[in-house]
Amino acid sequence: MEGCPIRALSLFTGAGGLDIGLEFAGFDTIGAVEADPQARQTLQLNKPNWVLSQTPQLREDNFERVLGEIPGAQNCEALIGGPPCQPFSKAAQWSTGKWKGRSDERFSSVVAMLEIAKAIKPQVIMIENVPGFASLKSGAIRSIRAKLGHINRTEGTNYRLNVWELNALNYGVPQIRNRIICVAFRDGLLLAPPIHTHSAQPDTCTYPVLNCWDAIGDLDNGTEAEEVSQSAKWLDLLPSIPEGSNYLFHTSRGDGEPIFGWRTRYWSFLLKLAKALPSWTLSASPGPTTGPFHWSNRRLSIREQARLQTFPDNWRFAGNYRVATSQIGNAVPCALASAVGAHILESLQISPKEDWQRSLIPSKRVCPEPHPTEPAPMKYRGCSIPADHPGPGKGPGAKNRVLNSTEVS
Template identity: 45%
Template sequence: MLKAISLFTGIGGLDFGFEAAGFSTAVAVEMDAVACRELRRNRDWPLLADDIHKFSSQQILDTGGLVPGEADVLIGGPPCQPFSKSGYWAGGDAARLSDPRSSTLEAYLRVLRDCRPKTFLLENVHGLAFKGKDEGLKFLLEGIQSINKGLGTNYIPYCKKLNAAEYGVPQSRERVFLIGSRDGKPFRFPERTHCTTDDVEGIDSGLMAYKTAWDALGDLPADAGGDELRVKGKWGELLPSIPEGNNYLWHTGRGGGMPLFGWRTRYWSFLLKLKKDQPSWTIQAQPGPAIGPFHWRNRMLSGRELCRLQTFPDNITFGCSRSEVQKLVGNAVPSLLAEVLALEIKRQLLGVPADAALKLLPPSRGVAPPPEPVYPVPEKYHHLLGDHADHPGEGRGRGAAVRQIEQDLF
C-alpha cells in the first residue's frame, strides 16, 4: 500500500478516507489524549501521542519506518482557531499569525521540508482563505516556496474551497484544501458530483442529487439513546415545536410559528433540526446545549449517527462519552471527501491506477418518510411572545459595535 504520514490526526477522518483509497498510515501524530485512546481502539497505526512540536521530523520518520523522500503523501489539518470564522474578526493580520495556536502551520511546513513526501494534502477551515484576511494561506504558500528554494524541490500547491455535500457526503461542510506534488505535476480538483435538486442545470448535466440525512441514518433506530440524547437546558422543550429542517427562525415574526425571537438575533444553528430529505448542516465539535443540528425526533444525534454524517467507516467504535465523540467527529474531515481527493492524488500525482467505485459513499435509501409532527409551544415559553426587534443588519449588530470600539481604542 501507499504510505502516508499523518499530522494532527484527531480521530482519523482524513486517514479513513486515504485508507479506503489504498493508503496506509505509516505514522500518526496527535496530542489529544482521548483521540489517541480512540485511535488505538480502532487502528494499529504507529502513533506519536503528544504535541507535534515535541517530535523532530527524524522521530516521525523513524516511527513510520521511513526515510526522507519515501512517504507517498503527507496529510493533516492543522488546528487553527485564529483562522476560524470568529478569528476572521481579529484586530489585524499580524495578530492572527502571532497567535501561538497558528504555529501548527509552521509545524506542518517543517515536516514537509524535512520528510520531502512525494505529495501533500493540507486541510483547514475556509476562513484560512477569506478575501483580505488570507495571511495564513499566504504564510503557507511562502513557506512552500522557501522549501523549494532550499531543497530544489518543485512543490506547486493547488488550493480550493470544497463543500463536502457536492461530493456525496450527507453534510454541508466547507473546507479549504492545498494539494501538491514534489515534482510539480499539475493537479485538478475533481468536479462536483452532487447538487441540490433545485439545481436544474446540474441535474440535467448528469450530477446526482445530494445525499441526505435519511440516506445516512435511515437504517438506524430512530428512538436511540434514551435520556442520554435528550435535549436539556432552557430551550430543550421548545425543539418539538419547530418543523424539521428549521431553526429558531420558525418562531420569529417572519416564520410560521410564534414570535418568540427577533429575526437573525441568534446563531443559525440555534434549535436547528435535520430534515430527512436534505444533507445535514455542519457538525460542530463543541456545541452548546441548544445548538444543532438535532435529530428530527427532537434529540441529540448519537455517536454512530454523527459518524454516519461524517462518512466514517461503519467499523469505528468508541469507548468515550458522547460529548467526547462529538468533539472528535466535529473536528474531523468527512472521510468520503478525503477518499475522493486521495483517489485523485493517486491518479494524477502518483500515477497509480485507482478504482472508480467509492467505498465510503452512503447508499441511497429512496424517498424519505414524511416530516415528523410539530407540537404546540409549551406554555413555559409564552412569556416570550411579543414584537421582537430584528437584527439591524450586517456590520451593525452588538458584536460589530464592540469591534469598532476596540479598533478606535487600540
C-alpha cells in the same frame, strides 16, 4: 501504474477521517501524530497497526524527534494533515469578534508541518482546513506559499500550491460542509479540483446528493440516541419547530410565535434536521441549544453523527458523548477524503483501488413525511415581540464595537 500504494505520514490525525478515506483510495498510512489523548485512543482502537509517535504535540522545535519515532517516515511519499482550525473558524470570529489567523500560536503547527515537508520532501503534501484558512485576511496561504518557495530554493524541489474549496455534499457526504484542501506536488503539478460525484442535478453527475434520511433513517429507532437534556433553557421549544428550520421560525418573519428577534441568535440555535435535506455542518463543540438536532427532537447519537461524516459503521470512538462528538465534528468526512485521494493518485498515474467509493451511502430515494410539530409551550406565547437585529453583527463577544453603529449584539 497499478498496485503501488503511496505511503502517508499523517499529522494532526484526530479520529482518522482523512486517513480512512485516503486508505480507501489507495494510500497506506504508516504513522500518525496526534496530541489529543482520546483521539489517540480512538486510533489505537481502530488501527493498531498505525505507529503513533510518542511525542504527540508536533512543534517546530521537535519535528526531527517525531520523525525518528515513526519507522519509514523519512521515505513517505505523502505528508497529510488537518492542522487546528480554530484560528480560522467562523465560530471563533462570531464569538470573540476577532480572527487571529496566522498570528494565533496554533498556526505554528502549519509551520512545523512544512518543516517536516522540507526534511522528507514527499511527492505530495496535503493540508485540510476550514474556508477561513484560505482568506486573504488569515494570511495562511500566503505564508505556506512563501515557505514552499524557500523549500524549493534550498532543496531543489518545485512545490506549487493547489488550493481547492470543496463542499463535501458534492462528493457523497450527506452534509453541507465546505472545506479547503491544499495540495502541493513536488514536481510542480497544477491540478483542477476533483470533479463532483454527486449533484442536485444528478444528470450532470453519477449520483444525486444525499439527504439525512439516506444517511440515518435506518437508525431512527430511539435505542441508541442520547436524549436532549431539558435542563437547558429553550430546548422545550424544539417540538414546535418544523424540520429544516431553526429559531427563526419563532420570529416576526416566521410562521411560529414571535419569541425571538430576527437574526438575534446564531444560525444553529435550535436548528433541526430535515429528513429530505442534507445535514448542516456538524459542530465539534455544540452548546446545549446548538444544532443540528434530530427531527425527533433529540440530540444526534454518536453513530448518527458518524454516518453524517461517512465514517464506517465499525469505527469506534473513545471517550464519552461530548468527547466523541468533538472527534467526529473535527474530522474530515471519509467520502470527501476518498474522492480527493483518488484524484491525487490518478494525477500521479497510479490507479486508485477499484472500491475506493466504498464509504458512499446509497440513496434511499423515498423518505417519510416530515415529523409533526407541536404548539409552542404556553409560557412563550403572547410575549412582547423582541426587536429584530438591525445590522450584520459579529456575535455577543465581539470587541471594539463602534457604539453608535449598526453593529449590535
